[in-house]
Amino acid sequence: QQGRGCQAVVSTQSTGAAGVLHGHSGHVMCLEHVAIDDKKYIVTGSRDHFCKIYDATDGIVSGRMPQATLNPPHFDGIECVVWGSGHLYSGSRDQTIKKWHIQSRKEKGGQRPAHKDRVQALAHISSLGSIVSASRDGVVKLWREESFGDPKSDPAKSVIAEIDAHPGSSIQDVQVCGNHIYTASADSTVKIWAIPEIDTNEAMST
Numbered sequence: 001q002q003g004r005g006c007q008a009v010v011s012t013q014s015t016g017a018a019g020v021l022h023g024h025s026g027h028v029m030c031l032e033h034v035a036i037d038d039k040k041y042i043v044t045g046s047r048d049h050f051c052k053i054y055d056a057t058d059g060i061v062s063g064r065m066p067q068a069t070l071n072p073p074h075f076d077g078i079e080c081v082v083w084g085s086g087h088l089y090s091g092s093r094d095q096t097i098k099k100w101h102i103q104s105r106k107e108k109g110g111q112r113p114a115h116k117d118r119v120q121a122l123a124h125i126s127s128l129g130s131i132v133s134a135s136r137d138g139v140v141k142l143w144r145e146e147s148f149g150d151p152k153s154d155p156a157k158s159v160i161a162e163i164d165a166h167p168g169s170s171i172q173d174v175q176v177c178g179n180h181i182y183t184a185s186a187d188s189t190v191k192i193w194a195i196p197e198i199d200t201n202e203a204m205s206t
Contacts, residue, residue, distance in 0.1 A: 002129070013181060023066040025054050032081045034088065034102060041067075041102065043088055045078030051090050053102065068105045074098065080120040084145050085129050091119030097133055099149040109149020115139060121174040123181070130160060132181055134171035139164055140183055140193070165191055 026048035033056070034041040042054040044066075050073045052066035076093035083089075086101040087108060095113035100106070115135035123132040131143045142160040147153040165171060169187035176182075181193040 013118040019064065021054050021064055021066075023054075023069075024048050024050070026077065029078060030080050032083050032088070034083045036102060043081055043102075045081045045090055047077035048076060049073040049075065049092075051078060051081060051100070053087070054107070066159040070100050070105060070107070072107065074146045079118060080122045082124050082131065084124045084131055085126065087145070089122055089131055089148075091122045091133060094112075095119060095135075097122070097131075097143075097148075109151065111143070111149060111155060116143065117170075120171060121178045123174045125176050125181075126161075128195070132174055132176065134174040134183055136166070138166040138169050138171060138185070140171065140174065140181070142196075161196065163193070165193070 003088045021042065024044065024046040027045045028044050028046050030045045032043045032044055042056050043051055045051050051070040053068040053070070054064055055067045074092035074094050074096065078090050078092050080091040081088060083152065088102055090098045090100065094157050095115050095117060096110055097114040097119055098110040099108045101108050114133055117135050117137035117139055119133055119135055121134040125132060129145045131145055131148065133143065139162060141162045144158050144160055147158045165183050166185040166187050169185045171183050171185050173184040174181060179195050181195060183191050183193065
């Protein structure tokens with residue numbers, strides 16, 4: 001059993017953990033693998049409000065500490081992280097989504113608030129250069145990466161589509177597969193939404 005704030009790295013050729021990543025002081029809620037040129041990273045998000053970066057270029061070794069901690073932190077626990085087109089995005093219980101530049105370790109902007117309740121899931125649509133967010137308020141939003149979090153841009157123009165996907169029920173996860181977005185909800189259903197192919201101003205439809 002791993003201690004609080006640790007992540008176990010499991011080898012498929014062994015019944016034990018191949019290593020452990022330390023550094024968080026709260027529950028680790030999510031992680032993402034990021035590859036930039038010849039560098040590889042594991043990025044984690046925690047209830048301690050922080051995202052941490054671990055160097056995985058040469059493989060994971062036992063007891064590895066984070067290479068960096070992204071600041072400033074969220075105001076509440078982080079529920080999800082996703083790697084987009086050159087930036088990392090983190091979603092939090094504080095209703096915000098932050099955009100991070102991994103190489104400089106700096107925040108590049110954010111949407112505050114992005115939803116009316118916790119941001120619980122994020123996904124990336126590479127074909128559109130867009131981020132999908134899902135919330136405990138049952139709403140799904142599709143965001144333009146290019147203008148996301150830019151203080152010079154109108155936040156409303158960053159939203160490509162918004163839909164009340166699961167009225168009255170929390171969305172627990174969101175995934176992108178092919179030309180569709182899948183939303184998993186506390187209402188015991190998974191709904192499937194068509195991704196806009198050309199005109200990104202069109203709303204998503206079931």
